[in-house]
Amino acid sequence: MKKVFTGARWCAKTIIVRNSTASLTNTGEVISLFEKDAGASTVHDVDLLLAGQPAANNGLVAKTGSGYKTDAMTIANQTSTPGSGLSTKRIALEAGHEPQTGAGNGITGDDETAEDTSATWDKTGFTAPTPGVVPAALVP
Ligand SMILES: [Ca+2]
Numbered sequence: 614m615k616k617v618f619t620g621a622r623w624c625a626k627t628i629i630v631r632n633s634t635a636s637l638t639n640t641g642e643v644i645s646l647f648e649k650d651a652g653a654s655t656v657h658d659v660d661l662l663l664a665g666q667p668a669a670n671n672g673l674v675a676k677t678g679s680g681y682k683t684d685a686m687t688i689a690n691q692t693s694t695p696g697s698g699l700s701t702k703r704i705a706l707e708a709g710h711e712p713q714t715g716a717g718n719g720i721t722g723d724d725e726t727a728e729d730t731s732a733t734w735d736k737t738g739f740t741a742p743t744p745g746v747v748p749a750a751l752v753p
């Protein structure tokens with residue numbers, strides 16, 4: 614477990630693996646950023662993306678059990694997959710493209726499973742990763 618600074622506080626970071634082996638497929642994967650407070654029985658989504666075109670067994674899994682709200686689960690795969698050495702990037706903020714009514718499992722009640730990522734993430738013209746660079750369109 615590592616400690617990471619989120620900008621607001623230090624948090625523990627734990628790598629969680631589904632199906633016993635950590636790996637990425639060439640066609641796509643679900644990417645889930647979430648938080649869980651120590652002692653809490655539920656997690657809260659920070660953001661989700663179905664990057665590329667993951668097969669169903671690499672897709673989003675609904676949260677079930679006590680304490681979870683019912684998410685819409687309508688987030689779609691991207692229409693294409695970045696090639697080797699390229700990355701997908703957010704191009705617009707979520708406001709207006711995701712339910713933000715307090716009825717979801719997001720940290721502020723957003724339904725992260727219902728973002729229209731066709732409007733908020735690039736879908737063609739993928740470029741090399743630009744770690745640490747925030748596009749001007751994403752600066753509030
Ligand atoms: Ca989102």
Ligand SMILES: [Ca+2]
Pocket residue numbers: 659660707711719723725
């Ligand atoms: Ca959100």
